[in-house]
Amino acid sequence: MLTGDLDRLLAAEIAALPPPAATTAGTWQPAPPDSGATPGTYGTPVAFRLAGGHPAKALRIAMMLAAALRRADWVCSATVTGGYVTVRVTPDALAGLAVRIVTAGPACARSTALAGTTVPAPPYPDLAAAPDWADAWRQLAAYLTGRLAEAAGARTFPDLHAERQPQPGPGPHQATGPVAGAIGFAGAGAIRYALARIPPGTPPRVDPGHAAQRRLDVPAYAVRYAHSRAVSTLRQAADLGLSLGEAAEFGPRLLAHPSEQALLGELSWLPERVAGAARRARPDTVPRYLEGLAGAYLDCQEQCPAVWPGIRVSGPEAVARLWLAAATATALRTGLDLLGVDAPDRL
Secondary structure (H helix, E strand, C coil): CHHHHHHHHHHHHHHHCCCCCCCCCCCCEECCHHHCCCCCEEEECHHHHHCCCCHHHHHHHHHHHHHHHHCCCCEEEEEEECCEEEEEECHHHHHCHHHHHHHHHHHHHCCCCCCCCEEEECCCCCHHHCCCHHHHHHHHHHHHHHHHHHHCCCEEEECHHHHHCCCCCCCHHHCCCHHHHHHHHHCHHHHHHHHHCCCCCCCCCCCHHHHCCCCCCCHHHHHHHHHHHHHHHHHHHHHCCCCCCCHHHCCHHHCCCHHHHHHHHHHCCHHHHHHHHHHCCCCCHHHHHHHHHHHHHHHHHHHCCCCCCCCCCCCHHHHHHHHHHHHHHHHHHHHHHHCCCCCCCCC
16 A cells, blocks of 8 residues: 555656656565665665666656655655665554555555556366366466456456366366365365465475464464454454544554564555566465565564453553554455455454
8 A cells, every 4th residue: 555655656757757657666675674674664666667777867767756755744764776766654654554454455455556457367266176286276376367467456358268278177076186185185275375375486286284284384374363363353352342443543653563563564565565476477475475464463463462361441552453453354364365265253
């Protein structure tokens, strides 16, 4: 969401440049790990692209874009290194994502990053009918790429070639083979998730015994567990008579703990990660993003729980943390849904 806001701040300046100007800043990137940047820091090399490879021109364009960013009261700073623009938003803008994500619901992963592009949308794959892991991975990767591109604003059209391909093997109720057997053992969601996170160039194979285990070092379980724990937090709060209240009463400055800021930083990348995965035809990056988000939430809950045994009264800080839990549950559920994986409220 924040990267989309930054895109809109730059839209007029980019559109005013002579052709072939871009329509948006394109890919936003995190600051280098050794830069000391805080959560809520984003960078873009768009000036290099707009300058056509001319360093001096890239620097001028980057300075113009940085000046446009500084005019927004929710931007702390916008600096230029060469032709690379780095921008940092205010803590309030970052914390405000908690309310924005909950309010947006499944639309929290959407963006206009791929607006104006058209991509094929293969049909939903019947993985159990695939004759082997390679075919199952190919079908799933193609389907997820189209699904993620649509969420990033691309226009999709039916992949008629894929639809006309003969379906391998018997129907789902009679399916045999390694993929069908794995689904029968570990469940469709666990196998689908494990298959989705396999990167191109890696031999596609899933160990159903590992995928079925209920441990935090099993990626599918860890992400679903974090989602169920966030939902459980909201359920426990409701049992105690606590609620989110009105969005207008949300206190963004109450989410100031480093673990809360780190979680908000992870949440801010959801639309960009979805768009980047579609742009590069790398749907495997979305599960890995969700795993990082799940880890950030579990770490935050250990340090800054919204509810705890013995809690008796609600305060603004508890309510702010409930918004953060609700935003995490929304983001994780949305990400899992884009992968076609269920997100149970209880595990």
